[in-house]
Amino acid sequence: MKKLLFIITLVAFVASTAFGADGGNPRKGKHLFKKSCKTCHDNNGEGGEVTPMTKTQKQWDRLFDKQKHDADAWTNLSERDLKDIQQFLYDHAADSPQPQTCG
Ligand code: HEC
Structure with a gap:
């Protein structure tokens, strides 16, 4: 029984960190x-x-997922950085619950 609990905890932990790393x-x-x-x-x-x-959530995702931006401007940013920026913009997009005009 103890072992089962341990496994459940472990699986839950791994699942939560995997999820956390996925979203920016x-x-x-x-x-x-x-x-x-x-x-x-x-x-x-x-x-x-x-x-x-400037954009809606869908438009931000499209811009980042398809890398529509002029690529040279984004070369200094890692994939991780871009993911974080995408998350921020998405969270405060024009059609989000908390739109923001500025960062
Ligand atoms: C070196 C300068 C430079 C940097 C840095 C830069 N951009 Fe841009 N960006 C531009 C220019 C120039 C345009 C307009 C011309 C074009 O699309 O090539 C543009 C266009 C855009 C557009 C409009 C594109 C569209 O299709 O509507 C968005 C949105 C945008 N940038 C977002 C970003 C975000 C987010 C970042 C940071 C991750 C960023 N840019 C960093 C120069 C830059």
């Missing part, structure tokens, strides 16, 4: 967005102003 970390994403995206996307940047509200 929006707090880190916010920081990274300010640091890595705002350089070109503040209100007079070369890429035009971009905020989480």
Whole structure:
């Protein structure tokens, strides 16, 4: 019985960390967005102003999943970083429960 409990706990733990690593970390994403995206996307940047509200959740996912952005601009960002940024933007997209204009 003890062994079974141990296995259940172990499985639950592994499942929860696997899930946690899959979704990005929006707090880190916010920081990274300010640091890595705002350089070109503040209100007079070369890429035009971009905020989480610029797009809907679906549009953000499309942009990141299909890597539609000019690739050179994103070379300094790891896959992990992009995942975090994607999560932040998604959480505060125009059609999200908490839209945000700025990071
Ligand atoms: C080196 C400058 C630069 C950086 C850094 C940069 N961008 Fe851009 N971005 C651009 C330019 C220039 C455009 C517009 C022209 C284009 O699409 O090639 C653009 C376009 C966009 C668009 C509009 C694309 C569309 O199809 O509507 C979004 C959204 C966007 N960027 C988001 C981001 C995000 C998020 C980041 C950070 C992960 C980022 N950008 C980092 C330069 C940059």
